Amino acid sequence: METMVDDIGVVVVEVLRAARYKESTIGNYQKSIRWLAVLAQKDDGRYTPALGAEFASMTTSPRTGRFSGQRRFDYGRLVSVFDSYVATGLVSLVKGTRGAGIVVPHCAAFVALADAWSDEVERRGLAISTRSAYGRAAREYLLFLEASGITSWEEADGTTIFGYLDSLLERWAPSALWSAVTNFRPFLAFTRRQDLLDALTMARIRRWHQLIPELAERDELLVVRACTGRDVPARDAAITLLALVTGLRACDLIALRLKDIDWRGSTLGIVQQKTGNPLTLPLPAVVLGKLAEYVLGDRPHSDIPNVFLRSLAPHLALADHASIYAITRRTFRAAGVTQTKVGTRKLRHHAATKLLRAGTPLPTISAILGHSSPDSTNVYLGEDTEQMRACVLPLPAGTAR
Known part of the structure; x- marks a missing residue:
């Protein structure tokens, strides 16, 4: 050898x-x-x-x-x-689940700290996707410390927090940095390093409440036509239609298993990756038909339980949110919709707005979108300008305008 x-x-x-x-x-x-x-x-x-x-x-x-x-x-x-x-003596190309490509720290102190944090988030019973995000943020900071020549947790100080956040800007847009900080903060709280938490607060990373433009009806029609025709592969069409109609999160699309689909009842039942709550959704005939076309005709032969697999070898489950974004982006381009940035977040907003305009009560929309709290659905109220205008009270007679 x-x-x-x-x-x-x-x-x-x-x-x-x-x-x-x-x-x-x-x-x-x-x-x-x-x-x-x-x-x-x-x-x-x-x-x-x-x-x-x-x-x-x-x-x-x-x-x-x-x-x-x-x-x-x-x-x-x-x-x-x-x-x-x-x-x-053999080359193994087997990939793990999301986050498996992350290199772990090498010094014993950091390895022990990362392991302790992993045990803690598992003990808390957090969702798999949350545990993965928390663990990744902690390991990335520890790797940053090692790359900076720091091999002891006691040596880490507030300046390393600023350096770590600066390094993230190589991969994260400033508007998305809040998400990284959200996943990182619990780890610092776990270590009880108030000085590092204070430094993170001083960085003043704020959440951007971006207004997501609504998907135009014409664009929606073009996408549906492309998905129901032959312009888009069955897998990509099924994923896009599921996101468009149900508003499922990317992590739930990736984790969807064959046994989650009730073909006779035209429903799917899952346990949400983010909240751990069960969710049952009806599947319109067009979505169910495209799923069947993919599973029976295009899906590679595999023992993997996930519905959606990589189209190129190795035929494993899709890796992460980026893979779903790439698929929906290709589908929209194939449909001739090129001026709109699209991902599952935009499609969730679209699904919620359509339900709201149809007069669906907010608690029902909250259940369909799988929100752990009904209050999370209130953000979509701002998307329906016509409904919002109807809530405006007229000015009393004689009031100066």
């Missing part, structure tokens, strides 16, 4: 091509292999798990001198593949 980086790299690329990976993805692997070979020169080009661990920890960009999430992902992914080959 080969032990040289270059030789293992050849095997990995052959397996990737045999599995029909995209050439762009293979190119990213080859780029990482070249950098790994440079590091391996100190060991005469030989690969070991220890060398791989060192390579995976190289998360600082030499160009900017800052933490790079892309380097962390690419290097960690390659090391996982190389380690599988060294351990078994």
Whole structure:
């Protein structure tokens, strides 16, 4: 069995091509292999798990001198593949669930802290998606500390909070940074580091309450026509129609299982990933038909229980929210709707607004959208301007205008 980086790299690329990976993805692997070979020169080009661990920890960009999430992902992914080959003689391309590509810290103190936080969020009984987001935020901060030369929790101070938030701007838009802070704050509270919590508060990251433009009726019609025709693959059409009609969250679309669909009763029943609450929704004939077309005709043969799988090998469950966004974006483009940014958030707003205009009571809309609190539905009141105008009281006679 080969032990040289270059030789293992050849095997990995052959397996990737045999599995029909995209050439762009293979190119990213080859780029990482070249950098790994440079590091391996100190060991005469030989690969070991220890060398791989060192390579995976190289998360600082030499160009900017800052933490790079892309380097962390690419290097960690390659090391996982190389380690599988060294351990078994076979290249394993098996992917885990969302967040599996995240590299864990290396120093013992940070590993223990991350494990303790993982046990805590599990003990709290939080939803899987919430546990994943909380764990990822904690690990990313600990990795940032390691990349900054800090290997003791006591050494972390308020300046590292500002540096960490600054590093996130490489991947997050300023308007979305609030979401990252929301997932990060509980970890700091768990560690009882009030100084770090104070620094996070001083950063003054505020939530942006962005008004989401309504989806025009003409655009909706174009999308439905494309999904019910042959312009869009059955999988993409089914996902888009489900989001458009039911307002399901991306995490629930990803987690949807074959057994969740009642084909005879034309309903689907799930336990929501975000809230842990059960939810049963009716499926219109057009949605059910497109689901059946995908499951019976286009879905790859697999033992994976999820309904929606990757169309390219390996045929695993969809990875994360970004995959759903890419699918809905392609569908809208195929329908000729190119001027509208679309994702499940916009489609949830669209579904809620249509229900509101149809005179559906807010508690019913709240149940359909799977809100844990009916108050969460009040945000959609601002979308229906006609209904809002009807609530305006006339000025008393004689009042100055």
